[in-house]
Amino acid sequence: MKRPGFTPATRKRKEKLMKKTLLFATGLVTIVLLGVVSAFAQTATPAPDREEIERSLATALAQGRMAARAQGPES
Known part of the structure; x- marks a missing residue:
């Protein structure tokens, strides 16, 4: 029985999101x-x-x- 929502396309999207998240975290740590x-x-x-x-x-x-x-204004 297949697990719902776990297709190769979903895995690819998750991997892409993880790469972006890791890149963002690395950039944030570098800036800090x-x-x-x-x-x-x-x-x-x-x-x-x-x-x-x-x-x-x-x-x-x-x-x-x-x-x-x-010289200040003369009063």
Whole structure:
């Protein structure tokens, strides 16, 4: 006795669906892993310390590269 709904065409459709599902899952995992690696790389980059910021500001001021302070509307 044959099982209902289990023809070679049905098997082929199921295999095709499984391949698509596996491809989708692989792509989703890849995207998530890239996001995690990117976030980790951004947090792993150390922020400049205060002395480094002060040195760069002093250098910029000495060379006259700092923009003039923005003037607000006069009241």
